[in-house]
Amino acid sequence: MADLLDPRNDFVFKRIFGSEENKDVLLVFLNRTFAESGDPPLTEIVLLNPYTNKDAPLDKQSIFDIWAKTAAGKLINIEMQLFNKYDIEKRTLYYWSKRYSSQLQEGQSYKELKKCVTINILNYSFISNDRYHNIFHLREDHTGLELSDDIEVHFMELSKLDAQSVPIVGGLINWLLFLKGADKSNWEVLQMNEPTLKKAMDTLEFLSQDQEARRLYEARQKYLHDEASMIEWATEKGLAQGEQKKALEIAQNMLSLGIDVSVIVKASGLTESEVKALKN
Incomplete structure (x- = not known):
């Protein structure tokens, strides 16, 4: 049997969770997510950008986020981040605001705006605590009074699951362990905890054995690695x-204080010739 594809690859992630055939998988995943923010379970969702064969891994027009809408009109955006693109919090708020504001047509009332939820699944650590699932709302600092329920941002950090053992109950952690790449020997337990996970696992196994899916996956994986390398290079260059x-x-x-060049060399890390050039 071929090695399993990495479900953290956004192309694979969308095939598993963002296709019409697997809408039931997405619904259960969302309900486990929203259970941790105290929301009632969803009964129905509509995929706004379902996966199609036109979603090409290297096409800049292809969107590998998952966009969905609930029966009540709440908008949901799920994004898988395999590598750190930096400024994720600003990026999140920027795209959240675009989705939120795009709901209104000219002449419509602000009352028409529906809640927008962003779910970021990160393959790296970002929030400075030990929680693998952090949920943010817009609240008053001292009293916790909520200004509006229209904004909700989730960060799920797979890197924080290293110390977690396989759970014995159902819940979101089972899904995150699957995404992180839990050993197949643990799949049976994860399935027992979360029966719908079996369909996600079956989809991953099917894709892993499909030659065309593997070709597209490898193309996307290379693109993501190259993009991450360019970002890292640009960041390091900027720091330097x-x-x-x-x-x-x-x-x-x-120099303006008349300090000796040899002292300045030691303090600044510059070479003697660089300091003398400044002096001249």
Whole structure:
């Protein structure tokens, strides 16, 4: 049997959770998610951008997020992030605001706006606590009074599941362990806890044995790796440029105070020739 594809790859994730055939899988996953924020279970969802064969891994027009709407009109966006793109909190608020504001047509009342929920599933740590599932709302700092229920943001960090043992009860953690790549020897227990997981697992196994799906997966995986490498390179370059600028400012200030060049070299990290060039 071929090795299993990684369900954290957004192309694979959407095939499992964002297709019309697997809408029941998505519904259970969402209900386990919203149970942890105290919401009543959903009975029906509509996929706004279901997976189709036109979703090409390298096509910039393809959207591998999952967009859904509940019977009450609540909008849900689920995004899988295999690599850290940085500024995820700003990126989240930016795209949340676009989804929220796009609901209104010209002349419509603000009362028409429905709640928007963003669910970020991260393959890295971001929130500075030990919780693998953090939920954010818009509340007053001192009293906890909610200003509006229209914004809800979830961060699920798979990296924080390392110390978690396989649970003995149902719930969201079973789904996250599956996504993280739980050993197949634990699948039976996860299925017992969450029966609908079997359909997700069957879909993953089918995709892993399908030659065309594997080709598309590998193309997407390469694209994600290349994108992550470029972001990391740009970030490191930006930091290096920032450090150089700071060192030059320190040296310039020390020169203005008449401090000896040898001392400035040690303090700033610049070379003697760089400091002398500033002096001249």
